[in-house]
Amino acid sequence: MSNEPTPLPPDRVSDCAVFEIVGIDLAGPLFLKNGEKVWIALFTCAVYRAIHLELVRSLSSDSFNLAMRRFIARRGRPKTIYSDNGTNFKGSCNELSKLDWNQIQRECLVNSTPQLLVGGVAGGRGLFVLLRSYCDVL
8 A cells, every 4th residue: 555645736836837726814903013913915826935025014905915915026927826815815805706808918918817816715725724823924
């Protein structure tokens, strides 16, 4: 009897650019010197395990969307985004689904539409174990 490891999901073994497939989670709250609460958005590359951190001022979808815009400006637009079932991620998912991506592609010459997968992906992905370990350190 041999114990063969479970095959990794295709997203984890595909040949792609860094941050093309990402997992997103929030860590916090952290308290600033002035007493203000902030959170950290962790963007983790599913293939190369690289991380990108962004400061988030509140748990609102708008605040997360600003962090997402900063991430995209710095690292490029991901093809696939995995997140947990947080309400701020659901709100962002709803906002992304309302956009007319064909019009955006025509105006901005963007190559592809990101796929945002919310909920039901945390268990067994391995990506969220990594995110959790970063959250514990913070």
